[in-house]
Amino acid sequence: xxxxxxxxxWYEPTxxxxxVVAFIATFHVLASHTSVGAALLFAYLSHKAYxxxxxxxxxxIKKYGLFLxxxxxxxxxxxxxxxxYSTTVASPNGIGALIHSFVWKWATEWVFFVIExxxxxxxxxxxxxxxxxxxxxxxxIFGVASLATMLIIVxxxxxxxxxxxxxxxxxxxxxxxxxGENTFIQLAMRMAFMFTMTAVVGGIVVAGIKDPAFxxxxxxxxxxxxxxxxxxxxxxxQLYLKAVPDQALLxxxxxxxxxxxxxxxxxxxxxxxxxxxxxxxxQVLVQAFAGGMAVVILVAGLWPEETARESMRxxxxxxxxxxxxxxxxxxxxGMGIKSQIPLLEKEGILKAHPFTPKxxxxxxxxxxxxxxxxxxxxxxxxxxxxSKTGIRPLHRYIPDNxxxxxxxxxxxxxxxxxxxxxxxxxPMLDSEVKALSTFLVMNRKGGEKAVDAAIRQEIEARQQxxxxxxxxxxxxxxxxxxx
Amino acid sequence: MDxxxxxxxxxxxYALRNPAGLPSYPIIFIGLSVLTFALHILFVQLMxxxxxxxxxxxxxxxxxxxxxxxxxxxxxKVSVSVxxxxxxxxxxxxxxxxxxxxYTSNVLSADWVIGFIIFLxxxxxxxxxxxxxxxxNQDKSATPKARWSMLLxxxxxxxxxxxxHSLTSQILHPELWKSWYMQKNGMVDYTGDKxxxxxxxxxxxxxxxxxxxxxxxxxxxxxxxxVRSDADHAYLNWAxxxxxxxxxxxxxxxxxxxxxxxxxxxxTAGNFATSFWGILGGVMVxxxxxxxxxxLNGEAKFCSYMALPMALVIGLVVAISREMLRYDILNxxxxxxxxxxxxxxxxxxxxxxxxTFAIVGGIVLSYFLTIAWKAGQTVxxxxxSAFVNRLGTLSIWIVVLWVVQFFVVGFYVWAx
Numbered sequence: 001x002x003x004x005x006x007x008x009x010w011y012e013p014t015x016x017x018x019x020v021v022a023f024i025a026t027f028h029v030l031a032s033h034t035s036v037g038a039a040l041l042f043a044y045l046s047h048k049a050y051x052x053x054x055x056x057x058x059x060x061i062k063k064y065g066l067f068l069x070x071x072x073x074x075x076x077x078x079x080x081x082x083x084x085y086s087t088t089v090a091s092p093n094g095i096g097a098l099i100h101s102f103v104w105k106w107a108t109e110w111v112f113f114v115i116e117x118x119x120x121x122x123x124x125x126x127x128x129x130x131x132x133x134x135x136x137x138x139x140x141i142f143g144v145a146s147l148a149t150m151l152i153i154v155x156x157x158x159x160x161x162x163x164x165x166x167x168x169x170x171x172x173x174x175x176x177x178x179x180g181e182n183t184f185i186q187l188a189m190r191m192a193f194m195f196t197m198t199a200v201v202g203g204i205v206v207a208g209i210k211d212p213a214f215x216x217x218x219x220x221x222x223x224x225x226x227x228x229x230x231x232x233x234x235x236x237x238q239l240y241l242k243a244v245p246d247q248a249l250l251x252x253x254x255x256x257x258x259x260x261x262x263x264x265x266x267x268x269x270x271x272x273x274x275x276x277x278x279x280x281x282x283q284v285l286v287q288a289f290a291g292g293m294a295v296v297i298l299v300a301g302l303w304p305e306e307t308a309r310e311s312m313r314x315x316x317x318x319x320x321x322x323x324x325x326x327x328x329x330x331x332x333x334g335m336g337i338k339s340q341i342p343l344l345e346k347e348g349i350l351k352a353h354p355f356t357p358k359x360x361x362x363x364x365x366x367x368x369x370x371x372x373x374x375x376x377x378x379x380x381x382x383x384x385x386x387s388k389t390g391i392r393p394l395h396r397y398i399p400d401n402x403x404x405x406x407x408x409x410x411x412x413x414x415x416x417x418x419x420x421x422x423x424x425x426x427p428m429l430d431s432e433v434k435a436l437s438t439f440l441v442m443n444r445k446g447g448e449k450a451v452d453a454a455i456r457q458e459i460e461a462r463q464q465x466x467x468x469x470x471x472x473x474x475x476x477x478x479x480x481x482x483x
Numbered sequence: 484m485d486x487x488x489x490x491x492x493x494x495x496x497y498a499l500r501n502p503a504g505l506p507s508y509p510i511i512f513i514g515l516s517v518l519t520f521a522l523h524i525l526f527v528q529l530m531x532x533x534x535x536x537x538x539x540x541x542x543x544x545x546x547x548x549x550x551x552x553x554x555x556x557x558x559x560k561v562s563v564s565v566x567x568x569x570x571x572x573x574x575x576x577x578x579x580x581x582x583x584x585x586y587t588s589n590v591l592s593a594d595w596v597i598g599f600i601i602f603l604x605x606x607x608x609x610x611x612x613x614x615x616x617x618x619x620n621q622d623k624s625a626t627p628k629a630r631w632s633m634l635l636x637x638x639x640x641x642x643x644x645x646x647x648h649s650l651t652s653q654i655l656h657p658e659l660w661k662s663w664y665m666q667k668n669g670m671v672d673y674t675g676d677k678x679x680x681x682x683x684x685x686x687x688x689x690x691x692x693x694x695x696x697x698x699x700x701x702x703x704x705x706x707x708x709x710v711r712s713d714a715d716h717a718y719l720n721w722a723x724x725x726x727x728x729x730x731x732x733x734x735x736x737x738x739x740x741x742x743x744x745x746x747x748x749x750x751t752a753g754n755f756a757t758s759f760w761g762i763l764g765g766v767m768v769x770x771x772x773x774x775x776x777x778x779l780n781g782e783a784k785f786c787s788y789m790a791l792p793m794a795l796v797i798g799l800v801v802a803i804s805r806e807m808l809r810y811d812i813l814n815x816x817x818x819x820x821x822x823x824x825x826x827x828x829x830x831x832x833x834x835x836x837x838x839t840f841a842i843v844g845g846i847v848l849s850y851f852l853t854i855a856w857k858a859g860q861t862v863x864x865x866x867x868s869a870f871v872n873r874l875g876t877l878s879i880w881i882v883v884l885w886v887v888q889f890f891v892v893g894f895y896v897w898a899x
Contacts, residue, residue, distance in 0.1 A: 003498035007586050008664050010593035011673035074607045077567050082600035089593035092586040100503035103579050104832035111844040117568045118851050129858045131866045137875040144882040151889050174832040179896040337502045354495045459669035
């Protein structure tokens with residue numbers, strides 16, 4: 001049996017599985033970047049507290065640390081594996097590719113996670129219970145361990161866009177996959193924005209400081225941290241765009257909404273203005289304002305940045321060899337990986353998919369809509385929802401007066417050949433092209449309701465045919481018996 | 484199920500394997516998976532057990548229970564964090580070797596997988612809410628506020644435990660995966676809105692181990708706190724007595740549930756219930772009661788500290804039994820053998836992990852836990868000895884060195 005590594009499809013009709021991953025990932029990035037930045041800030045402040053024998057700085061660490069413990073460590077430590085969970089259900093082969101290449105790197109990161117979790121409790125709860133020197137040492141270890149987690153994950157994230165070195169495709173090897181130009185530039189960019197987030201979220205804690213002089217001191221420290229890191233981060237983002245594949249830039253130019261660039265510039269300018277304001281007039285820094293800014297950074301800054309990075313990878317989802325629809329679209333001789341495209345061209349998607357229901361393995365007049373929907377779910381739904389809402393809904397890309405013949409021509413001429421730069425090649429047998437086209441047209445014209453009604457009719461007809469066949473066989477058997 | 488049906492299922496599982504292969508021998512991942520699962524489930528049980536004690540304290544009028552409830556809330560809080568962070572490891576390793584099974588099980592119940600994340604965050608926050616509402620009150624014998632939040636936290640933790648139990652159970656039924664992908668009316672089910680398989684005996688068994696594990700915690704608590712100059716020995720001795728009782732009674736309850744689990748195994752498990760590992764799992768749980776009866780008499784200065792390590796050893800044996808059951812079903816019946824997973828060996832990343840685990844993890848955590856331990860036993864400010872201070876300095880150098888090697892190796896590879 002010639003099968004390929006395709007799993008069942010999870011379809012979330014309201015927002016789409018892709019957005020579910022994006023929500024969790026964006027939230028995690030906010031939490032984790034803030035935590036790492038804060039850990040390094042704590043190391044600096046704790047060192048200063050030890051050198052200058054200052055209780056107020058330790059008190060600030062305790063308050064900020066407790067805040068982080070509840071809002072970023074709890075949520076961050078859960079949404080971290082949460083990204084695994086969400087990608088597992090939305091893109092199992094994408095996450096599988098990363099896990100199988102970088103399992104030891106993740107396991108190494110896990111060692112630092114354990115240090116981080118023990119460390120954050122110690123930093124918060126041992127203020128005043130251990131001497132300042134010991135607290136400083138714990139803070140430094142905690143800070144460096146947190147940084148190590150970021151170093152590791154950025155290499156894996158870079159691989160998602162493009163393996164570190166081109167040689168990885170021919171030679172394989174973890175080092176070739178992990179380290180490259182993209183890795184280091186992305187690392188510098190993330191570290192810069194990490195401090196921006198630390199400064200913004202830290203503002204919530206500074207807002208609660210009662211002593212005006214201390215509040216001013218901390219607002220200035222965080223302000224400078226925020227201004228410098230935002231400027232460096234913006235410069236690194238420009239550099240980062242030079243370290244992505246040409247394909248990614250093409251997608252960025254063609255697929256990202258027109259408001260993307262101006263909105264990013266507006267967010268950066270707004271962030272800088274915010275830091276300048278809080279440095280000049282620390283009294284405006286109240287918790288609601290600081291909390292509001294954290295949300296603005298999340299919604300207006302981080303969300304477009306993360307979703308742009310996601311879009312730019314298309315048509316790939318991992319390592320430039322796993323398509324966004326989970327099919328392996330390229331040979332990777334260095335890892336002994338074979339493209340699944342030739343098999344799909346020979347057998348079709350329905351026969352090659354391990355979870356195709358028995359009644360749908362071959363397209364016929366009695367299952368054409370249901371088979372078409374199955375193909376759309378496998379090939380399209382990761383990026384295009386067949387529902388009215390959701391991620392880039394399919395119906396928006398199809399003219400309302402389209403005919404089935406025209407649709408078939410498009411599917412065969414464009415989709416099966418891979419003629420759209422940012423979409424995977426989707427091999428299909430002619431019968432599958434017909435099925436998908438029938439579904440797409442019906443979905444465009446009548447929506448999901450019409451499709452489901454048609455499928456119910458097909459199922460009913462198949463059941464009746466089976467019953468008739470059974471009855472016929474029974475009669476034949478009885479006739480034979482009587483003779 | 485006839486041979487050809489089994490063969491089709493075997494082919495499907497092999498087809499789903501990730502073609503990138505593994506960077507090390509599969510047995511290493513299985514070994515680490517079992518070890519880290521045992522650690523993870525210990526902290527899960529500790530969190531559940533101490534949460535129950537917190538609730539008993541919250542609803543009791545007894546001053547000792549009130550104090551104990553407040554003290555155990557601290558343990559529950561930390562245990563959730565530790566359980567989550569340690570749980571990352573078995574979650575990682577299971578999808579390396581059993582990726583066809585784990586991914587299929589997850590996708591077929593995707594809504595619940597996403598729900599797991601949300602429920603866990605809410606459950607954790609509910610626990611913290613209870614903590615913040617009551618922490619400021621120095622009188623730990625007062626009636627706590629917002630008891631509903633602690634109840635809610637426990638309920639959500641039990642729910643996420645059930646989701647995880649179900650996802651793990653679904654792994655064991657590859658023969659049903661295709662049918663779970665279909666609705667009864669013949670439509671394909673893309674929703675992922677159902678949990679398809681569970682065994683209440685198995686779930687109850689793992690949850691019930693929270694009782695003896697919490698008992699072990701209470702015995703350890705007495706021993707740990709008794710060296711402080713401000714220790715209330717009457718209260719601590721009372722707590723230890725409760726702990727001993729919980730170990731003994733809890734272990735017996737767990738053993739009964741284990742037997743129930745073994746009696747309700749699917750047919751595909753064959754004779755696992757009466758096999759060596761099938762029997763040993765239950766015997767070890769019962770052994771915990773026996774050990775407590777014999778070794779936890781009087782002050783039991785050494786053995787009191789051994790109560791939790793004993794629970795870990797017993798948990799490890801149960802984890803091995805659990806793994807053997809999975810192997811027996813998937814290999815014994817369905818002929819899916821994790822041993823023949825393709826290997827693309829990578830010495831560097833394999834070596835780096837084990838060195839980081841042993842050297843960085845070993846030294847830094849030794850330093851951290853020494854400080855935490857000593858500070859917990861000291862009234863006032865703890866100042867470490869010269870040796871512990873040197874251990875701290877060494878820890879700093881080691882993590883810094885790790886970061887340096889990251890960049891040195893990275894720049895070398897980049898420039899190559």
